[in-house]
Amino acid sequence: MSTDLLLIYPPVARPAEPPIGIAQIKSAFNHHNLSCSIIDANLEGLRYVIKHCPSPQSSDLQFAFRFREQHQRSIRSPHTCAVYDAYKRAVLELNRILQASGARYNASISFTDYKQLDYRPTESSHLLQAAAKARNNPFYSYFKTSLKHKIENQQPLMIGFSLIYLSQAVTTFALIGLVREWFPGVKIVLGGGLLTSWMSQPGWRNPFSGLVDECVAGCGENGLLPLFQKTRDSKIFCRPDYSDVKSAHYFSPGRILPYTTSSGCYWRRCRFCPEHVEQNRYQQKQHQQITEDFAYYHRSRIDLVHFTDNALPASMLRHLIAEPPPAPWYGYVRFIDELLDIDFCRALARSGCIMLQLGLESAAQEVLDAMCKGIQIEHVSLILKNLNDVGIFTFIYLLFGTPWEDEHRAKKTLDFVVSHSNWIQYINPAIFNLPVNSLDVQNLVTRPFYPGDLSLYHDFDHPKGWHRSRVRHFVQKEFRVHSTIKKIMAKHPPLFSSAHAPFFHPFFPADRGKL
Numbered sequence: 001m002s003t004d005l006l007l008i009y010p011p012v013a014r015p016a017e018p019p020i021g022i023a024q025i026k027s028a029f030n031h032h033n034l035s036c037s038i039i040d041a042n043l044e045g046l047r048y049v050i051k052h053c054p055s056p057q058s059s060d061l062q063f064a065f066r067f068r069e070q071h072q073r074s075i076r077s078p079h080t081c082a083v084y085d086a087y088k089r090a091v092l093e094l095n096r097i098l099q100a101s102g103a104r105y106n107a108s109i110s111f112t113d114y115k116q117l118d119y120r121p122t123e124s125s126h127l128l129q130a131a132a133k134a135r136n137n138p139f140y141s142y143f144k145t146s147l148k149h150k151i152e153n154q155q156p157l158m159i160g161f162s163l164i165y166l167s168q169a170v171t172t173f174a175l176i177g178l179v180r181e182w183f184p185g186v187k188i189v190l191g192g193g194l195l196t197s198w199m200s201q202p203g204w205r206n207p208f209s210g211l212v213d214e215c216v217a218g219c220g221e222n223g224l225l226p227l228f229q230k231t232r233d234s235k236i237f238c239r240p241d242y243s244d245v246k247s248a249h250y251f252s253p254g255r256i257l258p259y260t261t262s263s264g265c266y267w268r269r270c271r272f273c274p275e276h277v278e279q280n281r282y283q284q285k286q287h288q289q290i291t292e293d294f295a296y297y298h299r300s301r302i303d304l305v306h307f308t309d310n311a312l313p314a315s316m317l318r319h320l321i322a323e324p325p326p327a328p329w330y331g332y333v334r335f336i337d338e339l340l341d342i343d344f345c346r347a348l349a350r351s352g353c354i355m356l357q358l359g360l361e362s363a364a365q366e367v368l369d370a371m372c373k374g375i376q377i378e379h380v381s382l383i384l385k386n387l388n389d390v391g392i393f394t395f396i397y398l399l400f401g402t403p404w405e406d407e408h409r410a411k412k413t414l415d416f417v418v419s420h421s422n423w424i425q426y427i428n429p430a431i432f433n434l435p436v437n438s439l440d441v442q443n444l445v446t447r448p449f450y451p452g453d454l455s456l457y458h459d460f461d462h463p464k465g466w467h468r469s470r471v472r473h474f475v476q477k478e479f480r481v482h483s484t485i486k487k488i489m490a491k492h493p494p495l496f497s498s499a500h501a502p503f504f505h506p507f508f509p510a511d512r513g514k515l
């Protein structure tokens with residue numbers, strides 16, 4: 001029997017958990033009595049490449065090669081996190097195998113990135129070339145020997161590709177090229193976050209029309225259901241359906257359930273953020289539905305719930321306190337006033353919250369005000385202390401080089417992190433990229449960041465002379481090398497970052513028996 005829609009998640013993206021977007025679309029299709037299945041070609045492709053990597057010539061790679069199966073088992077074992085060095089070695093050794101496998105194709109593969117000589121993911125002509133010369137792709141062998149047969153068995157009427165990250169672009173197009181060749185009668189649809197960003201650029205003209213039948217921006221269900229003469233009821237959020245990947249071996253020390261309670265961002269004011277520029281509508285799931293979803297998921301083995309919301313508002317945190325998720329959980333929140341209350345934080349911890357991701361960006365109040373973060377820096381101090389006191393890990397995001405910062409203010413951020421280091425478990429320092437559709441573009445002198453008609457960022461002359469090269473120098477040579485920051489960064493899970501960070505929370509060793 002044929003499938004109405006087959007959804008494919010192409011390599012390369014961090015393979016720690018199942019992709020939520022296509023699992024939601026599957027659920028929406030089933031809700032409308034349409035058949036839909038999903039294939040995580042990212043996970044399958046990476047596992048295939050590791051398994052079939054030819055024996056390396058260089059002796060220093062022999063060890064990684066010989067123990068590659070063991071390393072994969074280690075990453076999936078909850079016990080690995082008890083010994084950070086063993087965990088780190090397993091991740092980095094496997095990553096070296098990926099890199100060595102890609103090198104034969106002039107490609108650089110890692111758990112989080114993909115680059116290939118001659119194919120720039122920000123250049124539509126390069127992506128079309130990748131489709132035309134798909135046999136040059138390091139995942140070609142997996143596509144031909146495994147994925148092709150799965151598609152044949154399903155006989156889909158339509159195949160949808162979920163393109164979320166730039167690191168997926170080249171291989172997505174290589175795979176589209178092959179599907180076009182192998183299954184000429186099947187309709188091809190392209191969607192996902194990256195495509196949505198491309199399509200929301202002013203002056204977007206579809207360069208893929210000869211290869212792809214439909215490009216779908218925004219919420220996948222909204223774009224795909226009408227292709228089957230159905231309409232999504234915007235009030236209904238379907239429960240992500242992971243049944244097609246329930247026995248997949250993700251690279252994680254426990255089973256992660258990605259779940260979202262909303263779409264968009266309720267705050268939507270931070271000036272550097274696409275949510276602000278695009279003004280996407282904020283929608284929240286009914287609390288009753290969340291309770292029902294959790295009851296459903298309680299039946300399966302889940303070790304960690306990952307809330308993928310842009311930011312969980314206070315009302316949702318209250319709901320999670322009243323109706324806790326089926327396993328320990330983590331997600332993004334803002335530095336909201338409720339977190340100033342230690343009893344509220346305690347209740348959050350009791351609900352199973354083991355880590356919160358918080359976007360601080362800067363510790364200079366004038367920068368926070370200019371970027372409309374809605375944060376009082378003196379509140380941040382108390383919130384970090386409260387969360388630490390109740391045993392909730394904090395994962396803090398910093399952004400250097402915004403148009404409102406200068407070196408003096410960047411140093412304020414460094415000082416703040418150092419003086420609060422006892423209450424911070426993880427930090428992620430990033431360098432600001434100016435989105436091409438940012439409202440600030442008109443006030444700045446800009447130039448293309450990298451060549452290509454699909455580039456999403458501008459380089460710019462910093463109004464305070466705090467240019468990118470100086471910012472990079474500061475982050476590399478002052479921030480990261482500070483002895484206190486180094487100590488925090490040394491605990492950072494390599495490559496998998498926040499996806500694995502919660503597994504180092506004391507909850508897991510204490511509860512090993514359950515896992």
Ligand code: SF4
Pocket residue numbers: 265266267268269270273274275276310311334359
């Ligand atoms: S809270 Fe996060 S998602 Fe929302 S506007 Fe700010 S940066 Fe963007």
